[in-house]
Amino acid sequence: MTTLKSRLQDDLTAAIKARDELRSSTLRLTLSAIGYEETAGKVARELSDDEVLKVITREAKKRREAADAFEKGGRPESAERERAEGELLADYLPKQLSDEELQAIVAEAVTEAKAGGAEGPKAMGAVMKIVNPKVAGRAEGGRVAAAVKQLLAG
Structure with missing residues (x-):
């Protein structure tokens, strides 16, 4: 198992034990997306750390776009939740360039x-x-x- 994926799973276990609903649901969805990516195509395979990083990046981008959509739709509480999930995923991404x-x-x-x-x-x-x-x-x-x-x- 890749180190990034195992880190996500360890963090999920810790979040569940700590009853951190936001963190555990976000990590569950991300691990689900990684699992889907691993089984997509003709042959199931394990993703490398770079591929896992791309999935996390895609998931974080989805959160930002959803937050914008909720904001425009007049649902600030949903937008706030999406932003919080995006920030949580950002912890797993490399530092962004200035x-x-x-x-x-x-x-x-x-x-x-x-x-x-x-x-x-x-x-x-x-x-x-x-x-x-x-x-x-x-x-x-x-x-x-x-x-x-x-x-x-x-």
Whole structure:
């Protein structure tokens, strides 16, 4: 079993013993999503830590989007719960890059892409290809794309 998945299960056991309903339900749902991912496809397999991290990232993003939807729908208590679950999942994710760190990585990638002959807005794909492995899990795709567009336009 991967170390991240076993950490989630250990934390779930501790949350159940402590009668922490928010933490236990959030971890149950996340472990369920991981289990689903492991059995999806033709052959059941165990996910690596990187794959487990992607599932946790996806689950955290769902929570943020749900919180926004609840907020717009006039259900602040549900939005608050979703935000709390998202913050709980954030503890399992790598520290997010600051805007300055992201800008530096993107600027370096733009320079590298331009050296390879990519120019203007059409260079977006080439730059993203360079940036994505460097920021994997530490910055949301939308943030990265916005930073790349901004630097390519300017």
